[in-house]
Amino acid sequence: MLILPLPSRPDWRKPPVLTLLIMLVCTLVYLGQAGDEQRAAQALHYYMQSDLPAFELPAYRDYRAAQGQPLDEAQPAEYTVQAMQLDPDFLQALHAGQLIRPQQQGYADWWRQRGQFERLWDKQITPRYALAPAHPKVLTLFSHMFLHGSWDHLLGNMAVFFLVGYTVELALGPLLFLGLFLLGGLGATVSDLVLAQYGLSLGASGAISAVMASYVVLFGWQRIRFFYALLFFFNTARWPALVILPVWLGNELFQYLTAAADNQVNFLAHFGGFLAGALLTALYRWRRGGRSAASVEQARVDDAQATLRAQAERLLDAGQFERAAQHYARLLASYPAKADDLLAYFRCAKLAPAQLPAAIEQLVGRTARGEALPGEVVAEALREAGRRKLPMPRLSANHWLAVARLCIDARQFDIAKQLVTRLARQPGPEIPSLLLRLSEALRRQGAAADATRFEAMLTSLHSESDEAHYLLRRRAG
Numbered sequence: 001m002l003i004l005p006l007p008s009r010p011d012w013r014k015p016p017v018l019t020l021l022i023m024l025v026c027t028l029v030y031l032g033q034a035g036d037e038q039r040a041a042q043a044l045h046y047y048m049q050s051d052l053p054a055f056e057l058p059a060y061r062d063y064r065a066a067q068g069q070p071l072d073e074a075q076p077a078e079y080t081v082q083a084m085q086l087d088p089d090f091l092q093a094l095h096a097g098q099l100i101r102p103q104q105q106g107y108a109d110w111w112r113q114r115g116q117f118e119r120l121w122d123k124q125i126t127p128r129y130a131l132a133p134a135h136p137k138v139l140t141l142f143s144h145m146f147l148h149g150s151w152d153h154l155l156g157n158m159a160v161f162f163l164v165g166y167t168v169e170l171a172l173g174p175l176l177f178l179g180l181f182l183l184g185g186l187g188a189t190v191s192d193l194v195l196a197q198y199g200l201s202l203g204a205s206g207a208i209s210a211v212m213a214s215y216v217v218l219f220g221w222q223r224i225r226f227f228y229a230l231l232f233f234f235n236t237a238r239w240p241a242l243v244i245l246p247v248w249l250g251n252e253l254f255q256y257l258t259a260a261a262d263n264q265v266n267f268l269a270h271f272g273g274f275l276a277g278a279l280l281t282a283l284y285r286w287r288r289g290g291r292s293a294a295s296v297e298q299a300r301v302d303d304a305q306a307t308l309r310a311q312a313e314r315l316l317d318a319g320q321f322e323r324a325a326q327h328y329a330r331l332l333a334s335y336p337a338k339a340d341d342l343l344a345y346f347r348c349a350k351l352a353p354a355q356l357p358a359a360i361e362q363l364v365g366r367t368a369r370g371e372a373l374p375g376e377v378v379a380e381a382l383r384e385a386g387r388r389k390l391p392m393p394r395l396s397a398n399h400w401l402a403v404a405r406l407c408i409d410a411r412q413f414d415i416a417k418q419l420v421t422r423l424a425r426q427p428g429p430e431i432p433s434l435l436l437r438l439s440e441a442l443r444r445q446g447a448a449a450d451a452t453r454f455e456a457m458l459t460s461l462h463s464e465s466d467e468a469h470y471l472l473r474r475r476a477g
Contacts, residue, residue: 002229003244003251004160005215006236007167013307016166018174022146022181023158026204029125029146030154036124043120044078050113051106053077059099060084085121086199088135130200133192145185147202149264161208164215171218172284180280184210187276191268206269210277212248216241217281248274305331309341316348324348325355332362339373342366346381353388360385361393367406368399375410378403382415397423401430408434408441416441417450424457432458432465 010016047053057080064071071080084090093099100110122128131144148154169177188206219241226244227236249271256267312327328345342363349359360381367373382403385392395403400423407416420438423431435458443451459468 002227003247004227005164005212005241005244006225006227007164007215010166013303014170016162016169018177019162019165019169022165022204023162026146026148026154026158030148030151033125033147036126039120039123040082043117043123044081046120047081047117048077050117051109052113052117053081055100055106055110056084056094056114057081059094060087060090063090063093063099085127086132088132126202127200130202131189131192132200133189133195136189136193141186141189142182144189144200144202145182145204145207148204149202153203157204157208161204161211164208164212168211168214168218172214176284180210180214180277181207183280184214184273184277187279188269188273190272192266195268201266201269203266203269206266206273209248209270209273210280213245213274213277214281216245217278217285220285245274245278304334305338305341308334309344312344312348321348321351322354325352325359329355329358329362342373343377346377350384356384356388357390360390364393364403365395365399368395368402370402375406375412379407379410379412379415382418397426397428398430401434404434405437408438411441411445413438413442413445413447413450417454420454421457424461429465432462432467435462436467436471 057077060080061071071083090099094114100107104110126147129140129143130147131140148157165177168180172180185204185207188209189201192201221240221242223238224241225236225238228234252267252271252274255265256271259265259267308327308331312324312331315321315324315327325345325348328341328348331341332345346359346363349355363373363381364378367378382392384390400419404416404419404423407413407419416438420434424435435454439451439454439458442448442454455471458465458471462468
């Protein structure tokens with residue numbers, strides 16, 4: 001199961017500097033790690049050509065047997081050497097002279113060759129800076145977050161990190177964001193340190209899990225868009241952000257409990273990262289009076305809208321009406337519509353005929369769906385469509401009803417009469433009410449002949465309606 005938030009596009013006028021810097025560091029470190037395979041091969045070649053196997057491999061077999069963990073005798077010697085180098089307790093006993101003693105014949109040559117081998121082995125970046133949970137160092141508690149095991153590992157982590165990182169960095173600021181990344185990554189190591197398993201732990205996924213948890217905690221109960229995939233099914237949906245946190249936590253625990261024995265994914269590190277990131281961000285919000293990422297996101301949207309609007313206005317002032325109208329269209333397509341932007345788009349499009357049909361469609365359609373626009377402007381747009389013989393906007397009957405009511409209330413009777421005439425034969429309880437509304441407005445305006453015509457439509461086309469009965473009673477009275 002995969003669930004990822006889908007934030008809005010980043011504003012490159014305010015780039016997420018720290019997010020990009022961490023991504024760059026991880027990439028450069030991995031490029032350095034790329035030579036580890038060759039360095040390890042050189043070290044192992046030296047080892048196998050030296051006298052070290054004769055001294056150390058029997059000692060390591062005896063040591064593991066004494067620990068109740070006997071080695072697989074069929075295992076290649078190179079694998080045994082690598083396991084030995086990842087066994088800090090054995091190495092400590094070896095260096096202390098407990099396994100190969102100074103009085104033993106050939107000790108001096110062994111010590112010299114062991115030193116040369118370790119110098120070659122330590123040229124590798126991964127074993128040196130990855131976290132060895134059984135014997136952690138302060139440096140490796142943090143350096144392991146910037147190491148990766150393969151290009152797939154790196155690219156997958158960096159894609160998810162960028163997806164959520166830029167919004168969280170914008171909300172927290174660079175310094176707090178760095179603290180979240182490092183402390184979240186540290187929290188992800190708790191399970192490794194408690195279990196003290198042999199082997200190496202590396203990767204940014206624990207720290208990235210902390211950033212993902214921070215993202216949903218910052219948005220709280222606000223509904224945001226997520227991408228989800230389950231087996232072969234995938235889609236997007238809007239859910240309250242905070243609801244996803246227990247789903248993520250539960251998924252990591254389930255994966256850990258059901259994973260195969262040879263699985264290399266550290267699900268408990270992900271779990272610890274999610275938990276650490278959620279707690280750190282909850283503390284941040286508590287200290288900041290519950291401030292959420294929604295206010296930051298709104299500020300970013302407002303900023304981006306203002307930039308596009310200013311560009312459109314500059315193009316309009318320069319007489320580039322077509323490009324100005326295109327900028328207004330982008331503004332309305334990318335961000336929540338504002339009445340002033342709709343009006344500006346329509347008036348600009350009147351000077352750029354190719355854009356006018358789309359502008360009229362936007363203005364009339366959004367008005368029908370509840371945008372607060374003056375009826376005079378809507379009527380002007382429809383008159384313009386009629387004058388230029390443009391197709392009418394594609395709206396449902398209910399939406400045309402809303403437009404007609406708006407034109408009646410704004411006393412735009414020429415357009416109102418056209419719309420009501422087109423709608424008069426439609427079925428439904430709203431039509432008689434619309435006919436009566438228009439006829440009464442026309443009568444108040446002094447247009448008695450027009451009022452009588454629409455009253456006749458009401459009584460003939462909808463004779464059984466309450467409005468028709470009301471009109472007949474009023475005439476009789």
